[in-house]
Amino acid sequence: MLEAFAELSTPLVADACVRGDVPLRAAPPGIGSVVPGRRIAGRALPTRHYGSVDVFLEAFGRAGQGDVLVIDNGGRLDEACVGDLAVLEAEAAGLAGLVVWGLHRDTPELVEIGLPVFSYGSYPPGPVRLDEREPEVLAAARFGPHLVSGDDVVFGDDDGVLFVAAEHVEEVLATAHQIRLTEREQARRIRAGETLRRQTAFDEYLARRAADPSYTFRWHLRRIGGAIEE
Numbered sequence: 001m002l003e004a005f006a007e008l009s010t011p012l013v014a015d016a017c018v019r020g021d022v023p024l025r026a027a028p029p030g031i032g033s034v035v036p037g038r039r040i041a042g043r044a045l046p047t048r049h050y051g052s053v054d055v056f057l058e059a060f061g062r063a064g065q066g067d068v069l070v071i072d073n074g075g076r077l078d079e080a081c082v083g084d085l086a087v088l089e090a091e092a093a094g095l096a097g098l099v100v101w102g103l104h105r106d107t108p109e110l111v112e113i114g115l116p117v118f119s120y121g122s123y124p125p126g127p128v129r130l131d132e133r134e135p136e137v138l139a140a141a142r143f144g145p146h147l148v149s150g151d152d153v154v155f156g157d158d159d160g161v162l163f164v165a166a167e168h169v170e171e172v173l174a175t176a177h178q179i180r181l182t183e184r185e186q187a188r189r190i191r192a193g194e195t196l197r198r199q200t201a202f203d204e205y206l207a208r209r210a211a212d213p214s215y216t217f218r219w220h221l222r223r224i225g226g227a228i229e230e
Contacts, residue, residue: 027144
């Protein structure tokens, strides 16, 4: 999956979801990689954190090679729920990375380990609570407004994290590649002196919009084969 994502980005995947009417499910703003430049792509391995690392160890027993551990810690900013030992164990279990709806700690050690970890940031204290587990603890993880399950694929880079239903991934990635090629060609032409306004027939768009206020720039781009907004 990471190889298929290699030439793409989360903005391209997001635009492809919009173009294909695939639900756009992005992690909340602020979720980023501990080490800038790290990328992840893999099947979601969901888990919910209740104050103890045992739930992660249990999830690792179910992991497939290249899975991404998706940790639901409720977006809490009063504790770090994952550190170096959990990440080392994730690496030993063959995971491709971790995405945390919450905070991490042991940052220097995580940098040294090198396995991609995405979170809101670092915080020294770990959990001091131990809450009652829900039945869905290993079946689905909440991440912002979204519910993530093993039927989803996770994509992450410096722009953030996306969740895409596995049944749509092939279609979404193919569309993302098409958008990438279109945008790269548009960028090349701008550098060569052909403005984006000229490429997108912007004057024509303004004239059409004046005659028909319902005519949007997005529809105009689709009609002429351009790519900026999606």
